[in-house]
Amino acid sequence: MNIAARIGALVLAAVLSANLACGQFASSKRTPKTAKRSVEAAAQVEPPQDSFEFVFYYQRIDEVIPVQRGTPAAAVEAVRERASNVKRVPASDWRKRLLKADLTSEGRQEVRSDDESFRYKVFVTKVRDEAHLLRLMGTATDTSVLSDGQRALLAAYRHAKEQALIERMKQGARKRVEVVLTDTNGHDGRNVARDFWPYSNGDLLQINSLRFNTPDGEDEARSTMVHECAHSMDRAQAERDAPYGPDGTHYINEVIKPRAAFMEGWAVFLQMCDSPERASWWPNVCRDVKTERSKGVYDTASATALDGVTLTRVEGINGLVLLNMSKLPGGMEKLLITFRATNKVDRTLGDFLKDYVSRNPDQASDVARIFDDCTLGKLSDDEMKQFLGNGDAVKAFLLARQAAVEARATPSAAPGGASVETARPDDGATGEDVNVGSKNQRNPFLGGTIEP
Amino acid sequence: MKPLYKFVACSLVALGALGLSTDFLSASEFRYLVPGNIVMTLEPGPEAVGPKSLPLIATVRAKIGTPKNVEVYFESTPDMNVYPEKASLSALATEPLKTRVTITKTGTLPKGVDNESWVRMRVVYEPDYESLLRMVENPSRYPDPNERQRLVDRIMKNSEKRARQTDAVRYFPALHAREN
Numbered sequence: 001m002n003i004a005a006r007i008g009a010l011v012l013a014a015v016l017s018a019n020l021a022c023g024q025f026a027s028s029k030r031t032p033k034t035a036k037r038s039v040e041a042a043a044q045v046e047p048p049q050d051s052f053e054f055v056f057y058y059q060r061i062d063e064v065i066p067v068q069r070g071t072p073a074a075a076v077e078a079v080r081e082r083a084s085n086v087k088r089v090p091a092s093d094w095r096k097r098l099l100k101a102d103l104t105s106e107g108r109q110e111v112r113s114d115d116e117s118f119r120y121k122v123f124v125t126k127v128r129d130e131a132h133l134l135r136l137m138g139t140a141t142d143t144s145v146l147s148d149g150q151r152a153l154l155a156a157y158r159h160a161k162e163q164a165l166i167e168r169m170k171q172g173a174r175k176r177v178e179v180v181l182t183d184t185n186g187h188d189g190r191n192v193a194r195d196f197w198p199y200s201n202g203d204l205l206q207i208n209s210l211r212f213n214t215p216d217g218e219d220e221a222r223s224t225m226v227h228e229c230a231h232s233m234d235r236a237q238a239e240r241d242a243p244y245g246p247d248g249t250h251y252i253n254e255v256i257k258p259r260a261a262f263m264e265g266w267a268v269f270l271q272m273c274d275s276p277e278r279a280s281w282w283p284n285v286c287r288d289v290k291t292e293r294s295k296g297v298y299d300t301a302s303a304t305a306l307d308g309v310t311l312t313r314v315e316g317i318n319g320l321v322l323l324n325m326s327k328l329p330g331g332m333e334k335l336l337i338t339f340r341a342t343n344k345v346d347r348t349l350g351d352f353l354k355d356y357v358s359r360n361p362d363q364a365s366d367v368a369r370i371f372d373d374c375t376l377g378k379l380s381d382d383e384m385k386q387f388l389g390n391g392d393a394v395k396a397f398l399l400a401r402q403a404a405v406e407a408r409a410t411p412s413a414a415p416g417g418a419s420v421e422t423a424r425p426d427d428g429a430t431g432e433d434v435n436v437g438s439k440n441q442r443n444p445f446l447g448g449t450i451e452p
Numbered sequence: 453m454k455p456l457y458k459f460v461a462c463s464l465v466a467l468g469a470l471g472l473s474t475d476f477l478s479a480s481e482f483r484y485l486v487p488g489n490i491v492m493t494l495e496p497g498p499e500a501v502g503p504k505s506l507p508l509i510a511t512v513r514a515k516i517g518t519p520k521n522v523e524v525y526f527e528s529t530p531d532m533n534v535y536p537e538k539a540s541l542s543a544l545a546t547e548p549l550k551t552r553v554t555i556t557k558t559g560t561l562p563k564g565v566d567n568e569s570w571v572r573m574r575v576v577y578e579p580d581y582e583s584l585l586r587m588v589e590n591p592s593r594y595p596d597p598n599e600r601q602r603l604v605d606r607i608m609k610n611s612e613k614r615a616r617q618t619d620a621v622r623y624f625p626a627l628h629a630r631e632n
Contacts, residue, residue: 062627108627121627125566136566138527138622145527145574147620186621188488214486215615216606249482251596285598 045341049170052177054160056127057106058136060183063121064192067112113195120195127181133157137183149209152221153181156207159222165229168270171336172233173343174203182208198224200231223271223278230267233339236347238263245292252282252316254290254298255306258348265318265349266339272323273332279323286316308378312387317374318349324370325356328363350387357388364393372401484599486606487587489579490544491515494571494623497552506532506555506625510573513548517583520544521616525574531559532569544577555625574620581611 106125112118127133134140137150146154159165160179169177182196188210196208205228212221236259243260244250250260252268272279289306290298303311311317326332338356353371357364368388372379379387381398388394490512497507512524522541526534533556541549553571561567584607587593594600 060622062624132566138570138572138620144618145525145572145620147574147618150620151618186492186619188491193485211483211485213488213617213619214606215610215613215617251482251599253598281602288598290596 045337046343048340049172049175052166052169052172052175054166054169055176055178056133056157056160057124057178057180058127058133058183059122059124059180060136061120061122061185061187061192061196062108064187064189065119065121067117067119069117113191115191118189118191118195120192124180127157130154130157130161133181147186147209147213148215148217149211149213150183152212152217153183153207153209155218156221156225157181159225160229165226168336169229169233171340173235174232176203177229177232178204180204180206182206184208184210184213188213198228200228202232202234205229205232219275223275226271226274227267230270231263233343234263234266235343235345236263237345246295247292250315251290251298252319253286253288253314254292255310255313256315258313258350259346261313261315261318262347262349262352264315265322268315268319269322269326272319273326282316283320286314286320289314304376306378308375308380308383311375311378312349321349321353321371321374324374325367328366331363334360334363353387354389357391357394361391361393364388364391365397368394368397372397377401482596482599484588484594484596484603486603487584488515488619489517489519489584489617490575490577490619491548492573492575492619492621494553494573494621506557508553508555508571508623509550510553511548511550512544512573512575514544514546514580516587517580518543518545519577519580522575522577525572525576526553527572527574528555529561529569531561532556532571533558534571568624568626570622570624572620572622574618576616576618578614578616579610581607585611 107123109122109124111120111122113120125136127136131140133154134143137146137154139145143151143154157179184192184196192208193210196206196210198207198211199205207221207224207228211224212218214220238244238260239257242248243257245254245256250256250264252264256264268282272282287303288300289303289311290300291310293299303314303317322335326335328334334356338352338359341359342351342355344351353367357367360367368384371387372384381402384398385394492512493510495509495511497509510524510526512522520543522544524539524541526537528534535554535556536551539551553573555571561569585604588600588603588607591597591600594603
């Protein structure tokens, strides 16, 4: 027993050390040697999963109880609660961290809100099939008696059963993902929305009915399901130090850290793939970019006013790059191969693009053009190479880009002539929001982005 | 020594779990929610008249504006009867409307952890879209212009369709019986 305990402790120490070392490695700046290793590793592509399954849990909030504080009765209650061994796991943060500590253990449970100001009495059970889910939500077959939020949960469940999503999930890192469908059951406080907000921790994802309790909630729920599933495909991990900025939340058009930006960009990309409405709306959102100056305080500026590297740290722009690449011939299949090939903890947009270009040199020029468009032509040649590699096609693109800039500069130098912004032949954009004097050539957010 | 190893092992498990799983976290994307239209509750009422009856107090009120063409349904699992079954209102005000709902036990459900008796209040109504719009168009309440516009667009679309919304809450007598 003693020896077993020692071995166990040593194994755990090794796991912990590896974990910490991995984090340190991932967050440290890569040296050329490690970069070379990663390029070599990127050449190998792990095969898709041979199978994939979602395992669903239904979680219903039966009661929301405010926690009394500062009174003798509250103190007595707190002591009694500790003594009675009531589960003291907060509703979201700790549960996310402890993975399946209690989220998928069945039966009645009590959980606390993140800020400890509420207790939630919940009921959790594993969902066997759609008929079972319907019965759990309070109907046999007639979905018209469900609330809008419940119908949205059902829509997400049905979407997850579609073969197309299952096949996509096989391209990811996991064979199995647990999905907690939280029925907020008429409880609509801000705390409920916050504590049961949709998330994915990789192995487990959650969505709740309150978030989608509107007549158009089903479409929103399906799209959110796609977003969270995209995270569950991913092995990447956001940076350890405030990846989303001081307030921990993020907007689609916010400047965040590079790894986080690609993780979120991947999720946004898949949402846009599945929703033409979002694919047309979100690029417009990214015309303005938010930067979190201090906790929760944002500056908003036109994307044209920012430098190119900053633009590569906006998740919506990462998503837009991927969306436009998916429209190249065979683009989606090729993107998924690169997704698998680069599915590692410290992946960034640069890792992804370099891998894609090295596998598909015939599309390197198109990818460079897409990337240049999405970053408003703001990246220098060296910066472009950092993201795309130094292949011949990339170099050729950069030479052509320089020639185009010079060609445009020529008419403005003509004596007595006013500065003229000439559009390129495939330019569908109007030229709005383009900084005169910068090397911008067009604004992809106004349309005219690359089509196959 | 043995307790020390156990302590070390447990600490390492906890630290490892926290360290590993923290990495998996992805922050939640910021989204404004369409504001809720109504508030509804089902709560235990005064003492029952007979041993098989359960009185509940149903409360419903508008949270934003004046929802129209409101239909309130009271439903239950097959082991109970509910009275009244339905109520209609032309509009719903912000003052709470209360009504007593009587539940009579008429049988038993098959045993099973997910075979519980329940009573549901379901409210189907047309939201006051004008009031919703006025609220979400307020930049001090909804400062992010893109997210605000997204809410405006969604509400406009629903308004054009005159889409009716369904909210529901269920009450589980067994949960409260255990507490009492």
